[in-house]
Amino acid sequence: MKIIHFGPEDIATSWQRIQALRDLGHQVHTVYYSRIAERVNLTKRIYRSVRRRIGFPAEQCAENRTLAEMAAALQPDVVFVEKGLTLRPATIRQLRYACPNALLICYSLDDMMNPGNQSRYYLKNLPLYDVHFTNKTYNVPELLSLGARRVELTGNAYSPHVHRPFAGSESDKQRFGCEVSFVGGFEYERAQTLNNLAEHGIPVRVWGNNWDKFRNPHQKLCIEGRPAYGDDYARVVCSSKILLGFLRKVNRDVETTRTFEIPAFGAFLLAERTEAQESLFQEGIEAEYFSDEVELIDKIKYYLQNEDKRAAIAAAGRQRCLNSGYSYHDRMEDLLNVIGCTKD
Template sequence: MKILSVGNMDGLSNTCLHRHWALEKIADEIDVVNTSGFTSLWYRIAYHLFLYGLPVRIPENQKENEQIVKKVSSTHYDIIWIDKGVTIYPETLKYIKEKSPQTIIISYSPDNMALRHNQSQQYLECIPLYDFIITNKSYILNDMRKLGAKDIRFINNSYESSFHYPRILTNEDYKQLGGDIGFVGAWEKERCESILYLAKHGLNVRVWGGGKWLKYKGMYPNLVIENKGLYSEDYSKSFQAFKISLCFLRKINYDQQTTRTVEIPACGGFMIAERTAEHKAMFEEGKEAEFFSSNEELLEKCQYYLIHEKERKQIADAGLKRCQISGYSNENTIRNVIESILNEKS
């Protein structure tokens, strides 16, 4: 099986790169088109014009459409996997179909692509041209069909087994990266309110994120706000270094699960996440992870598990085992969806 993998491959913490690594394990041969690049002024202007409702295409980063056409003109691919694909033109997908009708074109995105802030004009034009669209948002299937999706499929979030795994931490790792309760990620109103609630009630909380979080620096003596996020090795280590890792969902995307849903337990961390039906289906509550539906419940559970280390460790170990047994890794998840598609096509 020969695959062309298209996406933003920059940064070791990049989930697109992690999916590319999984494709490398699955394919017999693989080529790549890296769409990463500097966000130009015109890119930002075009994106905001699109947000205001104008049919303006955002510019490419690396002449990726030309690269794809060039590769397809000289090589037959069984699958072209396009990650996010907001800079890919419909003309490019039409060329692929004309040149190689048997090639299966798959779109994947970790974002809610039914929402305009995640889309682009060319992405909207491309939706009907993809053979399959893969999403980790179960609730957007009908919305995507209304936008023209021919075949859209839901998969759970997945983790990269060569990046998200338990490390042997030093005392310095625990000191530099961890603490009692931790969160790694961007500011959002609801998650901020939850963290401030914990701090207000005397619990030690550490936030890695910078940006808007810095506004709350010094608000409580037991609230530590770091002026940056965590990436690469430190990102994975932090989930182990914290006694409790918080998992919040992006309200702007209406998430029911997120990448941290699987990354935290896959790294050997103890996770408390917002309670949803999808979370409860992926991990058994009280045995493989913990969940909360209010700040009061979050506080109560954090207070309990901070002083019950044995139970905390048992749940973290069980969460890791669940990730492995249920095949939540990128390789297993992507292999299964590709095999399903190929079996239908054969």
């Protein structure tokens, strides 16, 4: 199958989905709407900020023209759009005209009812796609009510190319490891919980964006001030004894990509308790969960003192990933099976 993938240039989940589609034997051509480490001057930053705030985000890569030209030339079977916040309705209609047999899909793992994840272009384009894919059950009726033709569920996932046991060196353990680690962006509630752990004598290391917003971290709370990507992410996860899993409340999350990535590394996940996560990894067998800070602190102290039980749960969590179809290869294969039934 010939696929055009429209998404960000990154080394994270978008790349992992592209790689999975290629591993499944499909030809995947890419159109980027953003670039890694792009240098942007102050004037352009202000311009982009204003455009984003009014709901019409500015292009970064001439992506509307590039997508239309590539589609006309390649005549793809599928145009796979990740969010598509900068895609104009005229571009989608042009795709329809130039590639009448192509299936147009829109894919997102974010809560697309969160205004911060939308654009006016996105809302206008909702009825123009053949099918939308979301990992959030509550987004299904919401997207349909806004005009989407069809909405299907997919799942978060891990990449077998990236999320696998990593044998770090002693130097890696010193540079990246900790008793307890968290990888993710700043949110006020997360910060207060992590501070409380530090106040109870639990050393915690934090990697992610925007933690400079946290003004008064406890002295035992080690804020790295930078994200951990690629091999550094693997070094953090595989060099730490316990990995915390917090949910993004603004996205109404009941699970996240880290729900799958951390066990896939063969690491020990201690995450916020939800019915969704409990259905994915059995509590006390394949992962651990907490409902409040008291339970969180008790479980951290218990598992730091019980290495054998911690290791057994980590190993079982990885095996669950391998056995239950949680990889992007599985998710993309399922997705393609669905879209194969949506257009004659």
